[in-house]
Amino acid sequence: MELPEIKIVNVVGSCDLKTPMNLEEIYPLIENAEYDPERYHCIYIRTPGIKRLVTIFKSGKLNTAGSKSIEEAKSAVLDVVNKLTELGFTDKKPEVKIYNLVANMGLKKEFDLEELSEHFGAEYEPEQFPGAVLKIENPKATFLIFKSGKIVINGVKSNEELENAVKWILEKLKS
Structure with missing residues (x-):
């Protein structure tokens, strides 16, 4: 059976560093980060020109949404984990779990x-x-x-x- 064109439009995933994160310290060191503790309790990292988002929470959990493939979602989270490792905030290499794919076809x-x-x-x-x-x-x-x-x-x-x-x-x- 030939499948119609299937377009993935959103991939949601996350990982847990199991290490508390000091968002106030991390925020100024991460490129393209947004942090307003009065409005939301996490750091938002958006890549310019891409509708993908990675969030860092105080608990050490990272979420991602907006990727167009599983590989892109995992890579987005692991890029942030690598940056946190480089900055000395963690030494963990967590597994990124995918929780939801959204796709469409006509x-x-x-x-x-x-x-x-x-x-x-x-x-x-x-x-x-x-x-x-x-x-x-x-x-x-x-x-x-x-x-x-x-x-x-x-x-x-x-x-x-x-x-x-x-x-x-x-x-x-x-x-």
Whole structure:
């Protein structure tokens, strides 16, 4: 089965240095960092021209969002960890865990969302949201299906889960 073009639009991940971080000390030493303790309790690091964000919390946890691939998300976090190591704030080399991939694809057909919700048990409340919401357990994924044929997939944690979710929905929509 040939898959349609699948575009990853957001990858969310994190790691835990298990070391408290002194944000006031770290902030001035990190390029492209934002820190306003009265507004938020973390340092935001944005790379100019890229819609990716890495956050550092006092607890030593780092989060990332906005990457377009798993590799990019892991690299973004590890670049910050390496900078913290270089500055003497940690000596840990944590594993970056991926918690969510968001992807979309377009099928060249329109859907009757009422029929789809009846047939698959998807939630469809057009007064509240213009798409049908279909959740599955294996692989664990959520699909937002729109009349136009656009489908947003989220909740998967790997490229393999994403591919399996896409195969699953295409097979169901064929029948």
